[in-house]
Amino acid sequence: MNLVFFSSHCSFALNDYLIQQYTSIKPLGDRVLVKIKIAEEKTVGGILLPTTAQTKPQGGEVVAVGEGKTVGTNKVDISLKTGTQVVYSKYAGTEVEFNGSNHLILKEDDIVGILETDDVKDLKPLNDRVLIKVAEAEEKTAGGLLLTEASKEKPSIGTVIAAGPGPLDEEGNRKPMSVTPGDMVLYSKYAGNDFKGSDGFDYIALRVSDVMAALS
Numbered sequence: 001m002n003l004v005f006f007s008s009h010c011s012f013a014l015n016d017y018l019i020q021q022y023t024s025i026k027p028l029g030d031r032v033l034v035k036i037k038i039a040e041e042k043t044v045g046g047i048l049l050p051t052t053a054q055t056k057p058q059g060g061e062v063v064a065v066g067e068g069k070t071v072g073t074n075k076v077d078i079s080l081k082t083g084t085q086v087v088y089s090k091y092a093g094t095e096v097e098f099n100g101s102n103h104l105i106l107k108e109d110d111i112v113g114i115l116e117t118d119d120v121k122d123l124k125p126l127n128d129r130v131l132i133k134v135a136e137a138e139e140k141t142a143g144g145l146l147l148t149e150a151s152k153e154k155p156s157i158g159t160v161i162a163a164g165p166g167p168l169d170e171e172g173n174r175k176p177m178s179v180t181p182g183d184m185v186l187y188s189k190y191a192g193n194d195f196k197g198s199d200g201f202d203y204i205a206l207r208v209s210d211v212m213a214a215l216s
Contacts, residue, residue: 025098026064027105032080033064034088036095036102058193059087059115060104071172078108079126087112087123087205090193112193112205113164120195120203121161128167130179130211132158132187134202156189157215158204167208177208184215 027033037059062084068077080086093106113125123131135157160183166174179185192206 024064025096025103025105027066029066030069030076030078030108031066031105032062032078032108032111034060034086034093034104034106035063036060036104058090058112059085061085063103065108071168072170074172076168076172080108080111080114084114085116087115087193113162118198120197121199123162123195123203123205125162125164125205127164128177128208129164129205130160130177130208131162131203131205132185133161133197134158134204136201156187157184158187159184161203163208179208179211179214185211186213186215187211 025033062080062082064082065078065080068075070076088104088106089110089112092110093104096103096105109127111126112129113123113131115123120131121133125131160179160181162181163177163179166177169175187204187206188210191210192204195203195205197203
């Protein structure tokens, strides 16, 4: 028996009685089912973290995909395969508990990119998204005063590290991206998903429409 969900803006978990009645979940249209990666309960040094200190995971494994969607006159299949490790937008999708694990049903367009390693530098953006290495904040003012961490302005300038294949046009064909890896860009301050790389640098993944200008 398959389980069918209707679209919802809120996250919820089905109770155990309902879960036991179904053996599979089949996403419809351009939706995918992702098994959520469990949040780390300990720091690298082994210190146990309280629940409030654990960062909600934004990644998981694709376990089922829909049949795709029609754009214009063309059928567009979902590019993701089961078993792929992905990162998704922070507040996307509907959360369900299934087979003893938390899952998320979301649109393919809410998948930020593919990340098969633990290093955000290896993120492969999807669709119209780009991965940017954020420029470091200035530590001194123009007058030479040293700034504290709290007073440093978060920069909205960075270098494009990777770019997706591009957005779809009205007929389902890919449009070229307006930026390429290596470009220095100015982007919208409150857009995208922020990450801390293993190299200590900050990264952000956002839509190319949130990139406001190329700098040279």
